[in-house]
C-alpha cells in the first residue's frame with residue numbers, strides 16, 4: 001500500500017517531466033513547422049500566378065525541400081488523412097535525436113579508443129598526412145575515399161561499441177519458426193545488437209578493438225564489408241532489412257569526417273596516470289560511464 005502511494009508520487013513527478021519535455025519540443029518545433037507550411041502556401045500561390053502569367057520570373061529555384069516539407073505532403077493511406085501537428089513534432093524530435101545522439105555517442109567511443117590505443121591514433125594521422133598536403137588544416141569530403149584505415153576504425157567502433165544495444169521493437173506479422181522456436185504472430189521481437197557484433201563464432205577475439213580485422217590482406221584497403229547485412233549478418237549497428245536506419249551512410253560519413261579532422265588538428269593523450277575507462281552506461285544510447293578526459297595538443301603552432 002505504502003509502496004503504491006510512493007509509486008504514484010514518483011510517477012507523477014516523472015509524468016510532469018515528460019509533459020514539460022513535450023511542451024518544450026512543441027515550443028521549439030511548431031513555429032518552424034507552421035512557417036514552412038506558410039512558405040509552401042506562398043509557393044503554391046506563386047506557381048498559380050506564374051502559370052496564369054508565363055512571362056513573370058519566379059524565385060522557386062532557391063527552394064530547398066526539407067524533411068518537414070515531406071511530412072506536410074505525406075498522405076496516410078489507411079487513415080486517408082494527413083499527419084497532425086503533434087505527429088509532426090514527434091517525428092521531427094525522433095529524427096533529430098536519432099540522428100545526433102547516436103553519432104555523437106559513436107564519436108565519443110572512437111575517440112576514447114584512440115586515446116587508449118595511441119598506435120591507432122598515430123596510424124590514422126599517418127594516413128591523413130599521406131592524403132592532405134602539408135599546411136592544410138581540413139580533411140575534405142573527397143579525401144575520405146583515400147583513407148581505408150579510418151573507415152576500418154569507424155567500422156570497428158560500430159561493432160565493438162554500437163551506440164544502440166537494441167533495435168527499435170519489431171513484431172512478426174505471421175507465425176514464424178526460427179531455430180526450432182515458434183514465434184507467434186504479433187509477438188514483439190527485439191534484436192541484441194551488441195551481442196551479434198561480439199559473437200566469438202563470427203569474430204576472432206571479439207572484445208579487442210582491432211580495426212585491422214576490416215582491412216584487406218595487403219593492408220591497403222577495407223575488405224568489402226556489408227554493414228547493411230544484405231549478404232550476411234555479422235554485425236547490425238544500424239539494424240537490417242526494411243527498417244534499417246535510413247541514414248547509415250550519412251552517419252558513417254559524419255564519423256569519418258569528424259574523426260579525421262579531430263585527429264588532423266589535435267593529438268589526444270590520456271590524462272596522466274589515468275586509464276581510459278570503457279565502462280558503459282545506459283542512457284538514450286549506450287554512453288561512457290565515465291566520460292573521456294584527455295590532454296589535447298594542437299598539431300599546428
Ligand code: HEM
Pocket residue numbers: 094095098099100102103106162163164166167168169236237238239240242243244245246247248250251252
Ligand atoms: C552512428 C549513428 C547511427 C546509428 C548507430 C543508428 C542506428 C539506428 C538503429 C539501430 C535504428 C533502428 C533500426 C531497426 O529498428 O531495425 C535506427 C533507426 C533510425 N535512424 Fe539511425 N542511426 C544512426 C544515425 C542516424 C542518422 C544520422 C539519422 C538521420 C539523420 C538517423 C535516423 C534514423 C531514423 C529516422 C530511424 C527510424 C527508421 C524507421 O523507423 O524505419 N539515424 N538507427
